[in-house]
Structures are given as C-alpha cells and as structure tokens.
Amino acid sequence: MQAKRTVVIGFLGTQLDNGRGAARWEKWRPSVALTQHEDRIIDRFELLYAGEQFASLVRQVSQDIASVSPETRLVAHDLPISDAWDFEDVYGALYDFANSYAFDPDKEEYWIHITTGSHVAQICMFLMTEARYFPGRLVQTSPPKRQAAGNPGSYALIDLDLSRYDQIAQRFTREQAEGVAFLKSGIATRNAKFNSMIAEIERVAIKSKAPMLLMGPTGAGKSFLARRVYELKKSRHQIDGKFIDLNCATLHGDGAASTLFGHIKGSFTGAGADRPGLLRSAHKGLLFLDEIGELGRDEQAMLLKAIEEKRFFPVGADTEVQSDFQLIAGTNRDLGKEVAAGRFREDLYARINLWTYELPGLAQRPEDIEPNLDYLLAQYGAETGERVRFNKEARDRFMRFAASPSAAWKGNFRDLSAAVTRLATLSEAGRITDSVVDEEIRRLNRMWQHHDGRTGRPEVDLAELMGEQAAAQLDLFDALQLQAVIQVCRQSNSLSDAGRTLYAISREAKAKPNDADRLKKFLARFDLEWDSIR
Numbered sequence: 173m174q175a176k177r178t179v180v181i182g183f184l185g186t187q188l189d190n191g192r193g194a195a196r197w198e199k200w201r202p203s204v205a206l207t208q209h210e211d212r213i214i215d216r217f218e219l220l221y222a223g224e225q226f227a228s229l230v231r232q233v234s235q236d237i238a239s240v241s242p243e244t245r246l247v248a249h250d251l252p253i254s255d256a257w258d259f260e261d262v263y264g265a266l267y268d269f270a271n272s273y274a275f276d277p278d279k280e281e282y283w284i285h286i287t288t289g290s291h292v293a294q295i296c297m298f299l300m301t302e303a304r305y306f307p308g309r310l311v312q313t314s315p316p317k318r319q320a321a322g323n324p325g326s327y328a329l330i331d332l333d334l335s336r337y338d339q340i341a342q343r344f345t346r347e348q349a350e351g352v353a354f355l356k357s358g359i360a361t362r363n364a365k366f367n368s369m370i371a372e373i374e375r376v377a378i379k380s381k382a383p384m385l386l387m388g389p390t391g392a393g394k395s396f397l398a399r400r401v402y403e404l405k406k407s408r409h410q411i412d413g414k415f416i417d418l419n420c421a422t423l424h425g426d427g428a429a430s431t432l433f434g435h436i437k438g439s440f441t442g443a444g445a446d447r448p449g450l451l452r453s454a455h456k457g458l459l460f461l462d463e464i465g466e467l468g469r470d471e472q473a474m475l476l477k478a479i480e481e482k483r484f485f486p487v488g489a490d491t492e493v494q495s496d497f498q499l500i501a502g503t504n505r506d507l508g509k510e511v512a513a514g515r516f517r518e519d520l521y522a523r524i525n526l527w528t529y530e531l532p533g534l535a536q537r538p539e540d541i542e543p544n545l546d547y548l549l550a551q552y553g554a555e556t557g558e559r560v561r562f563n564k565e566a567r568d569r570f571m572r573f574a575a576s577p578s579a580a581w582k583g584n585f586r587d588l589s590a591a592v593t594r595l596a597t598l599s600e601a602g603r604i605t606d607s608v609v610d611e612e613i614r615r616l617n618r619m620w621q622h623h624d625g626r627t628g629r630p631e632v633d634l635a636e637l638m639g640e641q642a643a644a645q646l647d648l649f650d651a652l653q654l655q656a657v658i659q660v661c662r663q664s665n666s667l668s669d670a671g672r673t674l675y676a677i678s679r680e681a682k683a684k685p686n687d688a689d690r691l692k693k694f695l696a697r698f699d700l701e702w703d704s705i706r
C-alpha cells in the first residue's frame with residue numbers, strides 16, 4: 173500500500189513567519205519549520221493569506237520552503253478576507269475554500285495548521301475541522317527550547333474524532349450508561365427492546381430540543397419517564413426552567429385554553445385576574461402534556477403555533493406572549509387513527525411525531541417484573557422504614573403468576589405498585605407469606621376482570637352493582653358470565669330485546685319462547701333486576 177501524501181493547510185503567519193535577511197534563519201518560523209521535520213515529508217502546503225500586501229512575504233516563505241524541503245509543493249491562496257479578526261468574514265472565506273477544494277482523503281492526509289493566523293482564523297480552522305469540512309487533523313507547532321538555526325521545534329497532531337481517545341470514549345460511555353440508568357431509576361431491566369429504547373431516549377434527551385411523543389397504555393410509565401427526562405436534561409444543563417405536567421383529559425370548555433395559554437382579566441365570565449397559563453410557566457423548561465389526544469381542536473391549533481413560533485395569544489389578549497419550552501406529549505391512543513378519524517390535527521401530529529416511543533405494558537416485558545418488584549419493595553422500605561421480604565415459596569408463587577399470560581397487568585406499573593404496597597402492608601413481621609400472596613393474586617384477578625385495559629376504568633363494575641362483599645363472593649366463572657350478560661342488557665332496549673339476543677339459538681327450539689323470563693331469573697340469582705343494572 174502506498175503511503176498517503178501529507179498536505180498542510182495553514183495561514184501564513186504575518187508576524188511569526190516574517191523575518192528579513194540572513195537573520196531570518198535564526199528565527200523559528202512555524203510554516204517553514206513544519207516542512208523541516210526529518211520524520212515527515214510535507215508533500216504539499218496550501219498556504220492561505222489575505223491580501224496583496226502579503227504577497228512578498230508569501231514569496232519569501234515559498235522560496236525558503238523550497239530550499240529546505242524541495243519535495244514540498246507550495247500553493248498559495250489569496251482569500252477574500254478584509255478583516256482577519258472578523259469571524260463572519262474569515263469563516264465565510266474558509267467555508268468557500270473548503271467547498272471548492274478537491275479533498276481526496278483516500279490518498280492524502282490533511283494537517284490543519286493552527287499555530288499561525290489570527291485567533292479568529294484559528295477558531296474558524298478548528299470549527300471547520302470539527303465539522304469535517306476539513307477532513308483532517310489539527311496540527312500545532314512549537315519552537316525549540318533554545319532557538320537555533322535549522323532546529324524546527326516540534327509539532328503535535330490533534331485528532332478531533334473523540335472516539336479515538338480511549339479515556340474520553342470511556343468517559344462518554346460511562347456517562348451514557350449513567351444517563352440510561354438514571355432514566356430507568358436504577359432498575360436493572362432485562363427486556364432488550366425496552367433497554368435499547370431507553371438508550372435512544374437518553375441520546376435524544378441530551379442532544380435534542382425537539383418534541384417527544386410517549387405512547388403506551390395507562391400506567392406504562394409515560395409520566396414517570398417524562399419527569400426523568402426533564403431531570404436528566406437539567407442535570408446536564410440542557411434546561412433550567414420548570415417541569416410542568418398536565419393531563420389534557422382534565423381540561424374542559426372555556427377553562428381549557430386558559431389553563432394552557434393563560435388569559436387576561438375579564439376575557440370571559442370568571443376570568444377575575446390575569447393568569448399566565450401553563451405554557452408560560454414552562455418557559456425554558458419542559459411541558460409534559462399527557463393524554464394529548466384529549467385536547468380540543470382549537471387548543472391543538474394554538475399549541476402547534478406555540479411550538480413552532482414560541483409565541484401565542486393568551487385568551488382575550490391582542491398581543492402575543494413568548495414562551496420557549498420543550499414538549500413531551502403522552503397518549504394511550506393511536507394518534508395516527510385519531511388523525512384519520514378527524515379528531516386530531518394532522519399538522520400537530522406531524523410536528524410531535526418525530527421522536528416517538530411506544531412504552532410496552534408490563535405484560536409485554538414479563539422479565540422486568542422481578543427487577544421492578546425488588547425496586548418497589550426497596551422503595552417501600554425506604555419510605556416506611558420497614559424492611560419487607562418474601563418467603564421463598566411465596567416469592568416463587570407470586571413471580572410464577574406475575575409473569576404468566578393470565579396476569580393481565582391492565583394498569584401496568586400502577587397495578588404492580590399497588591400490589592407491592594398491599595403485600596408489604598399485609599406482611600407479618602416483615603415477611604410476605606404464601607397466604608398473603610394467594611389473596612393478592614385473587615384480588616388482582618378480580619380487578620382485571622372488571623377493568624377495561626385501555627382506560628383502566630371498569631367495564632361492568634359488579635362491586636358497584638351488587639356491593640363489594642357480594643361481588644367478592646362470586647366465582648370467576650359466574651362473574652365473567654354476569655358481566656357479559658349485563659353488557660348485552662345495557663346495549664338493548666328492553667328485557668325481551670336482550671333476551672332475544674342472549675338466547676338466540678335455544679329459543680329457536682321452543683314453541684313458546686320465554687327469553688324475558690329466563691333472563692329475569694338469571695339476574696335474580698344474583699339479586700339483580702332489569703332496572704337496577706341499566
């Protein structure tokens with residue numbers, strides 16, 4: 173393999189490279205010296221300067237380089253820079269130079285010389301190199317300890333590709349690992365998909381100010397993660413305002429816009445005083461809008477404007493106010509479907525659907541239940557000062573159930589957290605026993621039968637209909653059947669109507685169908701009747 177050619181790109185040092193007569197050889201001149209090193213031949217030197225007034229110095233430096241290093245081809249470039257201390261001027265000229273220069277990194281190695289030139293020129297060279305407009309390494313030269321003719325001093329190469337530095341790379345890796353662990357509250361989760369998602373969220377949180385969208389079922393940890401992202405950003409000085417948290421499902425009517433955008437006094441009945449609104453409170457901070465799918469269309473439009481322009485009108489105001497906040501939105505709805513159904517604005521969706529993460533429910537990552545269980549137990553211990561542990565058999569029993577397909581975990585972390593609180597509270601002398609676990613399993617199963625996974629609210633709440641105690645006495649078999657029957661009743665116009673649906677097959681065999689009567693008797697077994705279940 174042929175060695176690459178070495179090409180230096182550097183400014184003429186109007187002071188440092190200057191020198192007259194024979195005495196100039198006594199002086200250390202960085203550009204000339206760089207071509208005098210025994211260990212490296214410079215094949216080409218792209219010497220940058222600015223203005224005709226330096227032409228004679230360029231000529232002299234060229235001649236001197238030619239005499240000490242005949243192998244070096246010197247190419248001088250007069251750049252259109254009128255003020256070497258003007259950042260825009262210098263950067264612009266270098267940018268154009270870099271764009272028109274035929275770099276060939278496969279065959280040539282570029283050394284960007286930063287010892288010469290104004291400080292502004294040095295800064296621009298650095299920036300251009302870091303941004304890879306100059307695909308090379310920085311080179312810094314220094315004079316010999318004792319100046320003597322022919323002693324070129326030394327040079328040092330600085331590679332800005334940080335990944336090449338072991339120590340720094342290790343520090344980055346460690347910091348990233350710390351960030352990831354922070355987002356996970358130190359819980360050693362094992363689900364590979366979840367872990368890689370959190371690792372990406374960490375990178376995005378550190379680097380980006382763009383909106384983030386957290387999707388996932390209730391209790392999957394959206395609100396929790398949003399707050400951790402805020403705290404991570406804060407610890408890295410990415411943000412210094414507040415964390416503002418709002419569940420859009422709690423907004424109604426007039427109050428909705430005013431809660432978000434604020435209002436001025438008297439803008440509507442009840443607007444007694446100016447109100448800043450949450451968007452303004454989130455200035456320079458992070459706004460977490462949970463259940464963003466519940467936001468009204470008008471508020472959606474106002475929010476979009478506020479995100480894009482960082483300005484908006486409070487309710488009733490005729491001048492705009494400013495707020496520069498970062499947004500995380502949460503939803504347990506499929507916003508794509510909401511857009512298709514015309515309930516969510518497409519433009520707002522497009523704006524927030526950039527860093528979108530779907531948080532899996534607990535049942536989708538059963539391997540993580542155990543680490544979370546331990547975390548919650550430790551947390552209980554820290555909060556109450558009471559250390560609680562499972563008996564071995566009890567723990568196995570709970571884990572077998574928790575990770576089995578029959579555990580629905582409809583409320584996800586919320587359910588697990590409630591379960592741990594109950595287990596710990598009911599423990600005896602700090603031990604969670606088999607019977608406490610069995611009772612908890614029954615309780616969870618009962619709860620999940622009655623709850624709609626998406627909303628976490630009861631579909632048919634038997635406890636409400638027949639009383640807590642009576643409902644708790646039912647076998648799962650009866651409870652499931654009763655719930656399904658009540659659902660049909662609630663969708664029907666009359667007892668007979670419901671009966672026809674429920675007994676549609678068997679009634680065909682009867683000469684005189686008595687559906688209404690059969691249904692009435694079924695309900696009566698549970699002390700229920702048509703009017704009370706509707």
Ligand SMILES: Nc1ncnc2c1ncn2[C@@H]1O[C@H](COP(=O)(O)OP(=O)(O)O)[C@@H](O)[C@H]1O
Nearest residue numbers: 357389390391392393394395396397585586589
């Ligand atoms: N990664 C987690 N580690 C520990 N607790 C969590 C975690 N995620 C969520 N929780 C807890 O679970 C409950 C529900 O989480 P939350 O963020 O409110 O869910 P969501 O906003 O998705 O409905 C909260 O009490 C929260 O503290």
Ligand SMILES: [Mg+2]
Nearest residue numbers: 394395462502
């Ligand atoms: Mg939430």
